Amino acid sequence: MKKQTVSLLVLLLATSGFFFSCGNTMNKNTGALEFDSIQVNETAHLFGDTAKPACNLVINFTYATQSSDVKLKDSLNTFFLSACFGEKYLTMKPEEAVKKYAEKYVSDYLKDLEPMYQKDEQEKEDDATMEAWYSYYKGIEGHVQLYLKNLLIYRINYNEYTGGAHGIYMATYLNMDLRTLSPIRLDDLFISDYNESLTDLLWNQLMADNKVTTRQELEDMGYATTGDLEPTENFYLSKEGITFYYNVYEIAPYVMGPIKITLPYDVMQHLLSDDCMVLNEVRNS
Template identity: 25%
Template sequence: MKNIGFQGYALLLVVFFMSFFGCKNAKNDHKMRLLSFDTLYTYNNIDVYTHPDAPQMKVTVEYIFPNNDEEILNTFNEKMFGAKGVVGNAGTALNNYVAFLESYYRNNADSTEAVHLPEDLLAKTFHLCNEIAYQDTMFVSGRIDKILYEGGIHPSNEITLFTIDRHTGKTLNERDLFVNGYQESLSKLLVTALQEKYGKENPEDLEPEGFFNTEEISSNGNFMLDDKGILYCFNEYEIATYALGAIFIRIDYATLSPILSPDSPAHFYFR
């Protein structure tokens, strides 16, 4: 058997490591590209009441989802549809969710209402949609809007913000970003940002604008990241009256830096 010698072994090692790391990089290459997206739309009329003359519930869902990363898609499905969305397929997740809505509202409807209440108080509409707010090779951030009208003066509106770490496929939470004991400092930053937004010198000056007790304002975990900083959303009635709508508060990374943990993925934007 021919001896290939030291140079031969060295060459084999080089080829092996190039092949190994080349395959590894190829496997994660899609993480270095921006996500692409498709959209699904559905419109359904649901017979909520058994009474034949009762109005149907109108359900519309518009779903924007990634089509080139299965791991991120699973997280999108779960954020959009909850436990009903954990199926790995956007179309199936959407259909399962609509079926769940139909079953839920039928089971919780009082059929006697259809006889005794006027139609405008029986009419129900449900609208769910999302949008992509920001993405790069590190994060993808989105917004989900849920609007439910069940009669009365106005609908209920709920906005959910989120950021997914593309390298883990997981949704970020505050503990991923901040040092231990961050809550009090972050709350102060949020109130200060509100003061700047509304041109107020003191926190209590916000209350005549429609805000509740500013001493009780604290982070709620409803946030997203982009390349500028963090954006929080407080839904109707969380910290202010319905008339003010959802309250958005932005804080830049330089302001956040004292409470960012050393291994916070937000440091990606400081490099």
């Protein structure tokens, strides 16, 4: 799971670098963006038989519909499409991309699973077991979490079940500086050599959140047992502080769910850079 989560975040950041290079500076205003969403809830049964297992695809995709800067709108939508559905959809209009993605998901499910199901059915496998293993689900939601002056935070929730004990789910956050159309990274927010000090603050906040006084107590609870606790690029800005979001398995077992650690700006003041305009805007909002 950690590998999948990190891979998605790397894809997001790499893709954003492709579309939103530092030289692609937009107008200083935020573009007066307006948004709408496309919803899909589609179910397809194996062999078209409602008595057999099915796949279910749920999509709720937010995209920009209006802007005083058409280039800004189109560039953002291109990125949103790539981040939510993959690079093959980035040149399409939102409605077309969602339609094509849904069609491919259903087509792949039927093509891949119908032969296997037919074989298991002939071998008289247990019906309950077959229902569990062949019932697939995928959910993709892309939402604008915050749109404030020069800052846009886009959140992607991903949830998928392909048989087995449980599904996988994750949330990925991207903080965009609309002045330059570039993602905001930790290096933009903090002074140099911040990693060790910021890691200590994360441990301290996690101890405070769980009302314990030692790291060992946290580890006994399950924290930092599946991966090291360290600053993650999967974070989001808010008026209250910076929230670092760790998906399931990244630093704790699946049963503990995702871990959120919010550091108030005051405790990080000595580490924060004075040069990030967007950070100052959200702090003073």
